[in-house]
Amino acid sequence: MAGILEFAPAIVLLPFLSFLIALGAGRYMPKGGALAGIGATAGSFALSVATFFAVSGGQNYNQTIYTWAEGLDAVNLTFGLLIDPLSAMMLVIVTLVAFLVHVFSLGYMNDEGETGLPRYYAGLGLFTASMLGFVVADNLLMAFMFFELVGLCSYLLIGFHFRQDGPPSAAKKAFLVTRFGDYFFLIGVVAVFATFGSAAFAGPDAFPVLAEEALHGEHSVNTFLGMGEQAWFTVVGLLVLGGVVGKSAQFPLHTWLPDAMEGPTPVSALIHAATMVAAGVYLVARMYGFYVLTPTTLAIIALIGGFTALFAATMGVVKKEIKQVLAYSTISQYGYMMLGLGAGGYVAATFHLMTHAFFKALLFLGAGSVIIAMHHNEDMWDMGGLKDKMPVTYYAFLSGSLALAGIVPFAGFWSKDEVLYETLIHGLGGSPILLAAYAMGLLAVFFTGFYTFRMVFLTFHGEPRSGTARDPHGVRWNVKGPLAVLGVLAATAGLVNMVPVEKLFGIKGIDFLHQFLDGSFSSLNAHHYAELMPYSSGYIGGETGTVAIGAAVSLGLALAGAGLAHRLYNVPEPVEHTDKLGGIKTTLYNNYYQDEYQVWIATGIVQPISRALDKFDQGIVDGVVNGLSSVSLFAGGRIKRLQTGVVSNYAALLTLGLTALIIGLGLIGGWFA
Amino acid sequence: MIIEALIAVTFLAALVTFVLPDRYAGKAAFALSLIPVVGSLFMWQQYDASGNALLGGTVAFETDVVWLQLGQYDLHWMVGVDGISMPLIVLTTILTTLAIVSAWTPIAERQSQFFGLMLFMEANLLGVFTALDFFVWFIFWEAVLVPMYFLIGVWGGPRRKYAAIKFFVYTNIASLVMFIGFISLVFGLGDSISSLRLPEIAQALQAGQLGGFAGLSAGALASVAFIAMFFGFAVKVPVAPLHTWLPDAHVEAPTPVSVMLAGVLLKMGTYALLRFNFTMLPETARSFALPIALLAVASVIYGALLALAQQDLKRIVAYSSVSSMGYVILGLIAYTTYGVGGATFQMVAHGLISGLMFMAVGVIYNTTHTRMVTDMSGVADRMPVTAGIFVAGAFGYMGLPLMAGFAAEFFIFKGAFESTVMEAMPLFTGAAMFGIVIVAGYLLFAMQRTLFGPFEFDGDYDVTSAPFHDVAPLAVLLLLTIVLGVSPDIFFTMIQDAVNPILELGGAF
Amino acid sequence: MVPPQYYLVLSAAIFCIGIFGLLTRRNALLFLMSVELMLNAANINLVAFSYYWGNVTGQTFGLFVLALAAAEVAVGIGIILTLYRNFDDVDVMNATTMRW
């Protein structure tokens, strides 16, 4: 496998190629360019797997491949590839999901006779390429650039059905909200350059390393606005975090994500599982070496994560559409990842990133399959009893749901549990903020269990509640295939990192992911981060005890939620029990009026201001200009009145003028002395 | 002699086009305008300058002959090219050609005059960007107004007369003020210069030859001259609050003219600011850093917010030009490689992208005969290609990476952030950068309303996809934008080479 | 002999009388006469100071002035004649078709 990493660029370029093909020749090709996309993503996937093994074999790769802007006596801006365990893992996830989504799209788009397929597959290709470019980026600027391209692609794909009213608006919202986050991110990028003169993630002048040295006083950096290193790094960290919050749909910039369901379901799968939303969390993991230096930032990340996890989960409880529930579950799950990162659980968060990618992709594709069956009706209250009609979908979906709810031994359990565990011990280690975040995360587990199984029961169990549900539209291999693959993964992916088992039964060496992620550059591996971490650990009744308690509690809560759902909804004729919540339900249903206030900011504040400014511009600024001209013309009109046309007046004025001059000059010249 | 040849050929082309019958004028003008394009590309390929033309760098294609005697001063016919002007020359020739093509559809009467004037304007623009003697430069600078006045006044919209005269007089006043400021500066140099060649003046100023004049101390004179010149150029740029001629001119002007106006004419202002204020009086500029930075931020945010309030697509783009040019000012005052270089790069980038946007609006207008956001929706349904390019252009305008706009803006932001002219530059930079959010706001809103959604159009024209020769220029511009975005070094290297000497200036007097 | 200042005073007086007449008369001919008066005020100075300075320049020039005055009157009368033909009057206030 030597030198396989030399081919890494191809991983990015293949999907880009498929984009060009689909865009240029798509309409002349069978399946509207789908095949090109499938082939490309398959190729990328193969390469990624190869890369993955090469990396796990201890190889790493950090190479500048293109100088974007060369600074004459100023820094160069470059593109490069950084292949280490983290990026290698992410490559596999992204390419796999992308590949499956392409296949699934054959069923979801082609078979459904959608128009504009070349545009669709071009979008998918560019989307995948941008995300892969982001994953392998070796410096913050390159990361930002592909980050933005990801945003563009989400805009194009969410707004795919541009002839309707909803999708364009949703696309606009998605781009605008994330753009707001990226605004801070861009400042962060600029600030990083200004501070360290470099934005590389790894290598000799990696900015996390420089920052570390600066804090130890071994290396001097420019800070601005008269701040000290620590304060300034915190500011920079928070600025970059802005982009993360936007893309990963964390509170308060999460509002775009539910609307993004307007996009075709496979796109939702891609966005939620592997690309756009993952990008934010991945970025934090990527530059974790910088974040661990600033406790304040970590604490804020943890808080945002914990809060978002709970907050989104509660909203998921009352939604009608299946995709809406999934959307909020996504927000909530990414909250867990943020919580993990903020709590110093670098591996845990990455782990959850991976497992989530699998089961969330699975759930969305499953939902997609259901939607096909339901003739594009997404309302769960019109479904029911699909279990027998579409078994493959059902069991795959079930596996995903168990993972999402965090039921042992499905993937979600392991990762979520580790996240919570890390938070707990570091909280016990003397960080009340983390404890609070932990509490929220824990509570969210219950709601997760509840809404997940509410969704399952409403969709698949009970009696069909509509004609379409009685006689659903069948789905073909290209739908079932991806579901099967992901179903297996969702069930088993957790086994790669069974830390609790290791801790409880002392079986060494089954925390493969830990070992894997330690195989990176010295400045990028988990150990290094652990050393830098500002937290200390505390335990209740020893480490094993804590592990056991933590696991038990979270599992218990998950089961409790699931059980409640079973009680309420796993009946032939379920009713909207959530109505009992009354006012709370409306609040939840309207997402705590988050959209309302953001729309209000746009239409209630910004627009009036701009209108007022427009008036001001037309009236005052331009008024002055026009005023000047009219004043001069008016003056002209007056002045010319001197010319009365009567020659005697002329003589008189002439004499007066002369006299005036005589007097004036005489006074100056002193003639009358 | 190639510069003379270039300008002369363009003038000739203008004359030829004037006398041609209207039928052939458009095609002929296109064919003729290819000559300057080739010429400029050839110049670019032969380009061998290094350093800044005003600060003793080697100048490409230089000619320098005494033209006439004026008191103690020789006026020279001096032209030449350096890394700052070369990209702008290429931009001018290419954009003119594309604008001419995009004029085939909308310009229905007096074509020979129209296209003749376009070429006449191009010739003068080339003069502006190549002249290195003040009076030669100033002649071209003023001469540009004349064709523009006719282009707006004859072929413009309903309020064209108002817009034309407003543009004409406003910018003329500005030039006069600038003239007085600069000339007082020249006389402040006393006998240390024997001609009005810009390099000589700039170097004399660097050598600290500036003395008092007309009762002003050297320092005061420098400040007064700086303010006068800044005012003069700021109107052209335009910097808020001196921008109000721009929206009127843009809205009334026919599309190809808007393209030239936004694409090249605005750059005259920033080019002159760089050449005169920021190269000749760097110390003064630094001492005015705060007000200038304030103006820059004001232009960016104010222009963007105004664009947000507009319903007319052209007005939107017009105001967003004000916003984008604000970035240029910010970059110039930064006095860093990336700041000033990025500002210069933004001149080209914005030239391409704003040209693209105006053309796209024009292509839609050609079939719908309206530019009001409220009058149409779902146009993408009928004009998919145009809409696609429109979207691409819009994202370019929003600063999408790998398109020229992002490169320029990122350079500027980077340069401005790390600038040392002021403690608070990072704050100003951050404030200005918020423009990238607002620009996304109004462009996305505009696109959602006009291009997307179910097709509705209240107007008795049938909206069909545009002819090839309407779309082709758009495609070319888009391509150029992407190429420049993927590898900005195409121009950025030579720009930095010409810009860096400015940064080293002490410029004490 | 009479001190020259007196002549100055005299001429100035006549000049002012001329101006006064010119401002108060509406009749073109009287206007013309007032001008004559002013010219002759100049002549008085010229002659007087020619004597004072003891050179004939002034007197010679005085003659010139007289001659030119005559020529002026000739042209003037012509114009006033046509004025009369066109406006049926020699009132200078009537001819006001052009103004502002």
Added chain:
Amino acid sequence: MTPLQTAPEWTAAAPAIILAVTGLALLLIDTIDPDTSSNGLLAGLSTLGSLAAGGVAGWFLTQGTGMESSGGAITLYGDALVIDGMSLFFTLIFTSVAAMVSVASYDYLAGRRYQGEFYSLVMFAATGMTLMAMSNSLATVFVSLELASLPSYALVAFLKKNRGSIEAGLKYFLIGALSSAVFAFGISLVYAVTGTLLLPEIAANLSVSSDLVGVLGLGVLMIAGGFAFKTASVPFHFWAPEAYEGAPAPVSAFLSSASKAAGFAVAFRVFTVAFPLGPVTSLNGGGVDWSLLFAVLAVVTMTLGNFAAATQENVKRMLAYSSIGHAGYALIGLAAITTDGGAANGHVLGASMAHLLVYGFMNTGAFLFIAMVEKWGLGRTFADYNGIASKAPIAATAMTVFMFSLAGLPPFGGFLSKYFLFLSAIESGFWWLAAVGAVNSALSLFYYSRVVKAMWIEEPSEPLEIGSQPVGLYVAVIFAAVGTVLLLPGFRPVIETAQTVAAALF
């Protein structure tokens, strides 16, 4: 020395003599054949005469007659006349204008009576102007000024059946008479104080007793008034709008260009030679700061002229006011002279002279275009000019050139001359004067471009008919236009000559 080393000295006055002879010849023809219809002969003769005079003047200039290069100024007739660079330079202006006017009149006068008189009057007026530029004594100044004025009165009132023409003539004449009286009185006062009329001697005898400073000042001021009348400067400008509007267009062209230039020529000479600023401002017991006087006049004149022009509806009257405004610009030449100016004085005066030359072309051309429009029987208001470009593109282009050149836009002669004028003013430290000029010039762009707008942009209200294509007018207009354009690249000899000859005055 004259170029013809052998020739007697009086040949130096050849330009004036040629003009005078031409005038007489025209009269002769007219007396032989009073109702001659051979308009061409008359027009051709006067054109030829003026061209010959101009040619001689140009030849002298190039030969350096009356300049340092050939032994300094030539004085004739007891120093009453002086031929030097400046007089020749201005002679060029007068003659070129006279030539254009004569050519143009060929069409304008077609079918009218008294053609012989018309041309001879033009020639005599031109003679007078030439003499003004040459005169070296207040006596000759006065005489030549009258010689220029009297024919002008007649010319303005030339259309005897046209009330406007008559009214114009009357006003011009009355104000003129008044001014000349003031002028004469001023001369008499100066004579009273200095005892001489020769300009150099006046300068020599300036050391007067303190009680006479007032008298001298009064005299200087009144003399300035006489020039103000000729140059249509405030407060002696009142005749100008009516005269230019009412007079036959070619005559307006002649007066507004040549006659104005003549006024400046003599003013420049008298004030720089007879009343050098240094001594005049530092007399014992006071002074006569005429540079301040002209600064005030310049500001007031250019402002009044431009602002009044801005709101005119009648193109001809607009041009009349604009010519007042340009008088204001030219006055900068005198206003910006300083006691310690040194070279700068020569520069600004030269720039003013150069501007007058360019002005001679563009302004004459503009009025001749109006003559053409009158010939076509279109009205005089802006509205009547709508859409002319579509019928007569060449003439319209020429008019556009004149308008933009008057406004000081490139690529036309007016651009350089105006900006050099401002530049020289700034050089002398009068940047505020330049600033006022700038504001006015910007305003002037507004009303000049109204004409252009009317011709090119506006649509005619009713389909306009253009009858004949007057050859002579076209020739004159195009000649003027070409001149205006060529004066941009070819500005070098003009400005250099102007500034050398101007420097010679100090």
